[in-house]
Amino acid sequence: MQNSFQGRELIMELDKSDLKLVDPDTMSVVHTERIHDIRVWGVGRDNGRDFAYVARDRSSRRFMCHVFRCDTPARTIANTLRDICKRLMLERRPNSLGSLNYGERRLIARDTYLPTPIEEPKKIIRCHFLGVTQVPRATGIEILNEAVDRLVSQVRSDRWILANVSIAPSTIIISEVNGNQIAQCRVRYLSFLGIGRDIKHCAFIMSTSSENFMCYVFHVEPSAGPMAKTIEAACKLRYQKVLDAHAGGRVPANGKGWSDSLWSAIGSVRDRFSTSSR
Numbered sequence: 312m313q314n315s316f317q318g319r320e321l322i323m324e325l326d327k328s329d330l331k332l333v334d335p336d337t338m339s340v341v342h343t344e345r346i347h348d349i350r351v352w353g354v355g356r357d358n359g360r361d362f363a364y365v366a367r368d369r370s371s372r373r374f375m376c377h378v379f380r381c382d383t384p385a386r387t388i389a390n391t392l393r394d395i396c397k398r399l400m401l402e403r404r405p406n407s408l409g410s411l412n413y414g415e416r417r418l419i420a421r422d423t424y425l426p427t428p429i430e431e432p433k434k435i436i437r438c439h440f441l442g443v444t445q446v447p448r449a450t451g452i453e454i455l456n457e458a459v460d461r462l463v464s465q466v467r468s469d470r471w472i473l474a475n476v477s478i479a480p481s482t483i484i485i486s487e488v489n490g491n492q493i494a495q496c497r498v499r500y501l502s503f504l505g506i507g508r509d510i511k512h513c514a515f516i517m518s519t520s521s522e523n524f525m526c527y528v529f530h531v532e533p534s535a536g537p538m539a540k541t542i543e544a545a546c547k548l549r550y551q552k553v554l555d556a557h558a559g560g561r562v563p564a565n566g567k568g569w570s571d572s573l574w575s576a577i578g579s580v581r582d583r584f585s586t587s588s589r
Contacts, residue, residue, distance in 0.1 A: 458526035
């Protein structure tokens with residue numbers, strides 16, 4: 312396969328713990344990535360032989376996206392990586408009481424009643440997904456509008472992806488209508504939500520790290536209002552869980568209350584609807 316970033320012909324090897332890139336001429340390993348360090352991976356939208364993954368660079372400590380043009384279908388690589396990750400998770404999970412320490416065994420013995428898990432409420436909204444773009448800050452309606460305008464101008468409407476957006480208090484899942492998942496966003500990392508200059512455009516910003524912020528942009532007919540309000544409701548439910556967990560009145564390290572953090576994230580939606588109703 313060809314590494315699109317370096318322009319070199321390489322062989323990719325996947326074993327039980329590492330992803331290795333091998334020089335086909337010398338058969339020497341030119342790069343090794345520990346699989347548990349890989350944050351996300353996926354298959355190209357326009358070419359089924361494009362594969363990419365994101366991992367933190369050990370030297371710069373920045374997240375890097377590695378892109379490859381493969382000789383084989385990229386989905387085979389993605390599925391293999393998924394299976395390895397599942398196996399690693401199962402290996403880390405204790406499979407018997409004998410693998411638990413004394414404190415954990417005592418806790419299980421005391422808490423004999425385990426409540427039945429309750430499925431989260433969720434709502435699915437059909438819309439067009441324009442894409443995701445990096446932004447310089449985690450919050451701000453100006454930052455959000457610039458990201459929306461950039462994608463609207465760069466991505467033609469015939470390239471927009473018809474998608475189902477599943478919104479729940481813990482996650483927002485973006486999927487193609489045929490079922491292929493595009494992205495999964497944890498609501499806890501959502502830092503800003505807003506409606507663009509056009510009422511049909513909705514967007515939110517995710518804080519993927521302290522230095523990386525990504526803006527997801529959508530086009531909703533006839534109005535992005537219902538989608539924004541649904542995400543707002545999910546944020547409120549998510550933060551209610553935080554409030555319940557901090558019932559003792561502790562204040563976060565940034566000095567802001569949890570309610571202040573919530574309104575900072577969704578305030579632009581609240582202000583937009585207040586203005587529209589006048």
